[in-house]
Amino acid sequence: MSTQPQPSQTVLAEEECWELLAGQKIGRLATSVAGEPEIFPVSFAAADQRIFLRTKPGTKLAEVTISPRVAFEVDEIGDTSSWSVVVKGRAQVLERDADLDEARATGLVSYLEDGKTVWVRITPSEVSGRRLVPGEQR
Amino acid sequence: MSTQPQPSQTVLAEEECWELLAGQKIGRLATSVAGEPEIFPVSFAAADQRIFLRTKPGTKLAEVTISPRVAFEVDEIGDTSSWSVVVKGRAQVLERDADLDEARATGLVSYLEDGKTVWVRITPSEVSGRRLVPGEQR
Numbered sequence: 630m631s632t633q634p635q636p637s638q639t640v641l642a643e644e645e646c647w648e649l650l651a652g653q654k655i656g657r658l659a660t661s662v663a664g665e666p667e668i669f670p671v672s673f674a675a676a677d678q679r680i681f682l683r684t685k686p687g688t689k690l691a692e693v694t695i696s697p698r699v700a701f702e703v704d705e706i707g708d709t710s711s712w713s714v715v716v717k718g719r720a721q722v723l724e725r726d727a728d729l730d731e732a733r734a735t736g737l738v739s740y741l742e743d744g745k746t747v748w749v750r751i752t753p754s755e756v757s758g759r760r761l762v763p764g765e766q767r
Numbered sequence: 768m769s770t771q772p773q774p775s776q777t778v779l780a781e782e783e784c785w786e787l788l789a790g791q792k793i794g795r796l797a798t799s800v801a802g803e804p805e806i807f808p809v810s811f812a813a814a815d816q817r818i819f820l821r822t823k824p825g826t827k828l829a830e831v832t833i834s835p836r837v838a839f840e841v842d843e844i845g846d847t848s849s850w851s852v853v854v855k856g857r858a859q860v861l862e863r864d865a866d867l868d869e870a871r872a873t874g875l876v877s878y879l880e881d882g883k884t885v886w887v888r889i890t891p892s893e894v895s896g897r898r899l900v901p902g903e904q905r
Binding site for chain 2: 701704
């Protein structure tokens with residue numbers, strides 16, 4: 630072990646977190662209702678330091694309406710380096726025209742374009758990121 | 768639109784979910800403490816229809832001990848097809864020798880081998896999976 634590179638973690642600055650988010654299309658949204666966590670893969674857009682999602686009326690949307698505290702994670706896993714960014718904040722279903730215009734301006738295209746007409750915006754209270762470099766023993 | 772392939776979702780059988788889980792190394796663990804969701808990327812092994820993780824004493828571990836209901840998600844996103852599997856269940860920090868032997872037998876190597884000496888096992892109450900095929904308009 631002593632001659633091998635050691636695994637390392639680096640904390641990312643918030644600005645770098647947003648740059649990384651801007652380059653990705655799919656993240657995972659975690660919600661919690663009555664102490665029960667849920668997790669969903671979702672297409673997203675990052676704009677103006679907020680996260681925009683689209684959904685259909687259903688589970689995901691219902692969770693966000695009942696319990697707006699969410700955690701949203703995006704990562705990129707590679708053999709020699711990886712990163713993960715977590716955005717914690719409040720999710721809000723958008724209804725005002727000005728908000729909807731802003732959301733549509735992101736140009737977000739969902740992976741599954743199946744009638745997702747409802748826009749959700751996550752306003753962060755905390756953004757954190759890490760870059761991981763595994764040791765050679767992997 | 769009418770001449771283009773439509774986006775589709777297929778529900779996966781539980782057996783297929785486990786086959787897909789067995790082929791992946793990294794998932795995302797969602798926990799909930801006091802209504803606040805957390806999400807962590809984690810290395811994992813699937814064996815005997817359970818999920819095994821390793822961790823260090825710290826946030827992740829503390830959350831699991833306080834609030835063992837978790838959701839665990841693994842996916843593979845491609846341009847023409849994707850899948851996502853979600854395992855919901857209870858997480859337990861392993862302490863008995865027999866449990867630890869079973870966990871170590873999975874051969875799980877963490878992405879970051881940085882002293883993760885604590886084993887956690889998720890026993891599922893629900894396993895669900897979907898395969899997604901986007902339409903051509905993407």
